[in-house]
Amino acid sequence: MKEPVNAEQARHVEELYGPLTRSLRTLIDLVIRSEAEDSDVRHAHALIDQAAALLSSRLDPEPFGVRTTAEGGILTWGNVAIGMRNAIAPPLDVIRGEDGHVSADVTLDAPYEGPPGHVHGGVCALVLDHVLGATAHRPGRPAFTGTLNLRYVAPTRLGKIRIEAWIESETESKTVAVGCITNPEGVVTVRAEGVFIRPKARS
């Protein structure tokens, strides 16, 4: 675990990198769909390389990992599903309801495409793994996927989807969760069941 960050510092980094990462998500989409003149594409490429040079002037040699705030908060800014600084992350905004219910509403557009016009089956798996896994996390005790079983019952169109999960059963070290993806018409497109393991807290 890396050095704790104080809350003010964390807010400052969020203000700096949140909007930057959102711009980068837009750029990922544009690189897929652009039909600009060659000269504009080459110019854009040069600007991207300049941005990279600026950002690499000082660099953490390690992946982001998980950092804590001095106030006990958890920062997962590098996480591929929810990371504030990870442009691959849609990002998922995971909402914890009552009785261990977890949900996330998200829009998955062109950058998440598999079959034409549809979300890649593997991206469905990624968001379900994360949301089902979130039912099993406890403060300071992240859970790891043990098994994940997915049933694709209808195609998932690009656009808005909802991901939901519930705890089916639980012991001290293990959570069994079920969940699904639904489209805006409320039709379930993918069903999932997973077992998530919580390693023992360090004593």
Place this chain on the structure above:
Amino acid sequence: MKEPVNAEQARHVEELYGPLTRSLRTLIDLVIRSEAEDSDVRHAHALIDQAAALLSSRLDPEPFGVRTTAEGGILTWGNVAIGMRNAIAPPLDVIRGEDGHVSADVTLDAPYEGPPGHVHGGVCALVLDHVLGATAHRPGRPAFTGTLNLRYVAPTRLGKIRIEAWIESETESKTVAVGCITNPEGVVTVRAEGVFIRPKARS
């Protein structure tokens, strides 16, 4: 299906967007790990917005989908797992061997992180879905995931991994595939079994 592209045009787009997308993958990583001065981060952000403005001067309103070349090739440049123009894609370079064996060697670094230092379980699912599914694809007849069952037997560290899949059984419309992720020491970290459905070819 969109208009076919001729082979020369396809090569030209690859020469233009291949290196651009590789630079963008680097940039995704740097935005996660940068510790640059605030002024450099703000300058980088401005350059990214400039690049976005250039690329959006002319834009396909649709996701990339699948395009064909006049010579009968298939272009999946927007695909989230293998797309040449999709910076989210590592990208997987899927190798088809004999007897339906499929494999891909890939390096997954900081942008694919879940637990600290490890590949997100959902990203493991994404790459396995794609490689298992590739055993079932036939020219002009893509296969869709029916079910996918994953068993996480060891943590998958960030870095180099190999993904492999084999056909277990097959009918005209369905392929059952098995596969796994192995780390550089040859240890299996995730096992997968999937059923992939091929819709009937249009007559």
